Amino acid sequence: MPYDIEDKFVIAVASSALFDLTESDRVFMDKGEDEYRKYQREHEHQVLQPGNAFPLIKRLLHLHTGETEDQPVEVVLLSRNDPDTGLRVFKSIEHYKLPISRAVFVTGNNPFAYMEAFNATLFLSGNPADVKEAVEQGFPAGCIYPTDYIDDDEDSELRIAFDFDGIIADDSAESVYQQGGALDSFHQHERLKAGEPLPPGPLLRFFTEISKLQRRELEKNRSNPDYKPKIRVAIATARNAPAHERVITTLRQLDIRVDEAFFLGGIDKNRVLRIFKPHIFFDDQVGHIEGASRIVPSVHVPFGITNNKGRQAEQPPGKQSN
Template sequence: MSGRSPHEYVPAFNASLFLSANEVDVQSAIDANYPAGVVLPSKVYDDELDTELRVAFDFDGVIADDEAESVFKKNHNLEEFQAHETQKQSIPHQPGPLADLFKKLSFMQKLEEKKLNEDSDYKKILKIAIVTARNAPAHERVVTTLKSWGVSADESFFLGGMQKSRILTILKPHIFFDDQRSHLESPAGDIPMVHVPFGIANKHLINGQHKKQRSPL
């Protein structure tokens, strides 16, 4: 494509996400208020016998907004973060940049579940997973948020600080979305990963700095 910025065609295709390996194009899309992500280099092994499509998401700053992330970043205090999320466990988060994509995938998920109820031999294709560093009791607000949106994940992993790569290498998603580069620079190098440069976790990118400050989310 030449002559125009690729992200300008997002509304024409009714797309929920703009992906590119070009960080400048991704930032241009974000500046135009489109959900966007940077596709990171990876070595991909394509198993022709694998009929599933597995899509994995981080929660904070990806599916949901960065409210909780902002609380942690203020003082880098895990107890303060847990107290905040416990206090607000019955209040859904506001949607994050990939909420619309997640909702559309969840709609397809429900169609597959309906098909499975009609035909017990049907093999589901789509699997949606949430892989987040949250743990109890902060996981309750994730559940509240998904319920309020009428969506669900096939699998949810609340890791409490455990390396996400330990789950990803087993789950083997065909794509994984996270808002923090530090979570994407891992031993799981054969998994297609997308950096979603959204919210306070990526404030350093706006300032042209490249710090690796890992948060619990």
């Protein structure tokens, strides 16, 4: 029977996001492809350490009862490697017992081109150039940054935090602020538009699929009060009153609930992220990601006006071998 990928919540992940490829990337950059290929073969049975997206992917893939048909999330590996050098990644996937069975190896090309073929809602990579190009072509993608975060294996809950403008919603409201340069003008605009939902942003579909998983968890809790829901979702935005109302209007139109919302009005997002402790945080501004990535796994989505007129994603260093 053909496998219907359209019924699945699919995430595409590069090996540079799923595993720590620091050493093998160093070999590739310093010694070239032939030595890299030799290195990967020689270390084929040496398990790779978890990468910065590993806490998210592990928890998403464990959101099932043990039956294959009840696994709500599909993860597809999209890799710049060829199948030969990529074998080490699959052996590491097997070691960690991650139910990932599908992969694309493109031998140095940009793998995100195959996102639509797999119905992927998000492409996570450690390669900023790939991510930038993907977003420019209209694909939902994010570059995950290096972090000092240490995952707690005893913590089975999955916590995800999102910025709002440029992530869940588009950057049309942000454009008003960037072009006008005055906070009062932005607040006046958003007060007038308070009852009008914002257009979709680059990660809206991913956000919606996470919400569906959350509803599923809540339904389990209603049928079994002893079951503790495993997903918590937060929004951490620089908006504050009166601009907060349009966020709520947009969420109501989407029929999506969030567990926590932080309308920070310029307060450093790290102050709440330290307490919420997300396993992944998405933001469209490099300045926010550079700070947050020190304490939680963080993803820069290079979308919209803040990235077109400001700094581009310069870190982390490009990883050509993923």
